[in-house]
Amino acid sequence: MxxxxxxxxxxxxxxxxxxxxxxxxxxxxxxxxxxxxxxxxxxxxxxxxxxxxxxxxxxxxDDPGKPAGQSIPTPAKVRVFMKRTGVTEEHLQALFLYEDDELHFIKEPAAEVVSTGQIEWALLIALKNGILGNSMGCDAESVRSICQEKGYYDKKNFSTNFKKAAHSKLFSAPLETQGEAQTLSNDGLDALGKVVKSLVGSDL
Known part of the structure; x- marks a missing residue:
């Protein structure tokens, strides 16, 4: 040897x-x-x-002994997103680890600007929800929680960030504190596609 x-x-x-x-x-x-x-x-x-x-x-x-069927699910709304943006199953496999019916992020935002990281996490949470529940959306509290965990929480500007014109158009309505989940608009789907490709590489 x-x-x-x-x-x-x-x-x-x-x-x-x-x-x-x-x-x-x-x-x-x-x-x-x-x-x-x-x-x-x-x-x-x-x-x-x-x-x-x-x-x-x-x-x-991946565990070589992992049972079959562990590829990432792509419900109808996720497939529509993929077709619209050119995101592929390979992109999703590089972004997530799917195990025991749970999704874990392998790649995460690394934005230097807090507000940018906040929006990127909101878009990614919407994608995760779409994969697990076929609803491409998120609510403010789930985004707040992940931003606090990942260091992208700006208490003073958290809510107003979603109300900015450039960000509010990404959702069916601005995310409100304690409010209902909002689905991604077409602009939001396009922005999500760019985030996914930037995190995992567009040449997969």
Whole structure:
């Protein structure tokens, strides 16, 4: 066994695992290590970090023993969104991990501007709701919760941000505190498509 090569590949594995959200790092490392230690006649080396991007990296996150049927659901409204924006199943697989009927974000907004991050999260929550419940919309409180968790909450301007012309047109009506969920407008669907592609890469 080439121990120097093994040492380098272990370093690559650690680099890949550290690049995914913390909740998935341990599992990612385990799966990559399993690939590395598998029969060398079938897998002589694990893909280098620079080769593991988007869909390829996400495939390595999947449990090889996972039951069939774990691909991400695409209800009618989601398929309409995909057809309109050019978002593909590969984009969704690179964005989410679907397991036990739950969706977990693999890619997350990294906007430097708080208001931008807030809107991006609102759009992504609408997509998640569309996949799980066939309703492409969200309410202010679910967005507030995720923004607080991810560091995009601006208490003073949270509500007014949705009332700005550029943002209110993304929904059927502006999101109101304690208000009902609002579905995405056509402008909102277009904006969501751009967010998804910017997060996972448009060349998948």
């Amino acid at each position: 080439d121990y120097e090569k093994l040492k380098k590949e272990l370093k690559d594995i650690a680099e890949v695992a550290s690049s995914v959200p913390e909740a998935f790092r341990e599992r990612c490392f385990e799966v990559l290590l399993e690939h590395l230690l598998s029969d060398s006649s079938e897998a002589k080396s694990i893909p280098l970090a620079k080769d593991v991007k988007g869909k390829k990296r996400d495939e390595l996150l």
